[in-house]
Amino acid sequence: MAGSRSVVMGRPREFDVDEALERAMQVFWERGYEGVSLTDLTRAMGITKPSLYAAFGDKKELFRKALARYTEGPADYGTRALEEPTARGVAEAILRGAVRTTTRPGGPAGCLGVQGALASSEAGQPAHDMLVEWRNASALRVEERFRRAVDEDDLPRDADPRRLARYVMTVAFGIAVQAASGLGRDELQDVAEMALECWPPTGVRRTRTGRPG
Known part of the structure; x- marks a missing residue:
């Protein structure tokens, strides 16, 4: 080039x-x-x-x-997922994308954003901080997308976008950890499907006070 x-x-x-x-x-x-x-x-x-x-x-x-x-290459499924027309579609695209990316034939298993700084010595602190920021930014974008879904009546008015985003991203990052541990694509896809069967998961609604219940 x-x-x-x-x-x-x-x-x-x-x-x-x-x-x-x-x-x-x-x-x-x-x-x-x-x-x-x-x-x-x-x-x-x-x-x-x-x-x-x-x-x-x-x-x-x-x-x-x-x-x-x-982020712009193997993990670009996260950005593309936000363009899905429904919140469930967003969650599905993220989880399926996590499975595909962390189990690519001939490529490293797991996720760079999770595995890049698992050690926590002083030497690795810059990468650790970088990846904490990266993961938090990813979760925030998903939260904002789910907030829009509430405004558009795609999610119930009493749904909690932050907790929903945390749920989806925790499952996605967990998929990455399990992939790095040797779990296969089919098994991880089962995990993704189980998570989607619970959509939206219990405990994502707010109480009458407006606080998460």
Whole structure:
């Protein structure tokens, strides 16, 4: 891709930036932030450390770029799900998308957004914080979509969009954890189907005071 090559001192880099970032994303996805050294990254990306720093910044910035690529690529089902015409359709698209993405043949199992910073040492704190923000932002977008569903009478007036969003995202992230543990696509699809059978799940309505019941 012509737009993917950068220029240093008037000369093009000797590697494709998009391809290198794709490889970095795959490594982070498979091994997490702390499980990958700069040597691991440069070897997988086929570049030198000076080239990595020049093109992507430090390891933290590379992870940030890899997470953005993951969001716009393998995990774009989350964004597309919000365009479904019904709240149930949104939930179904998220859960089915989670199953597909976390069990891709030949790809890393699980979810980069869940597995990327499972360790919690000081070295992994930047990635941990980044992914907490990423997951919270995802849940907020789903909550806002469900709030719209209430306004459009697609969900009951007394439904609680926040609790519904938390329910859907907890199941989706749980699917990712189970996929990383070796559970197969068919089994995880059963989990998604069971969750959808409960739609909307009990306990998502508000009490007469307006507070979650």
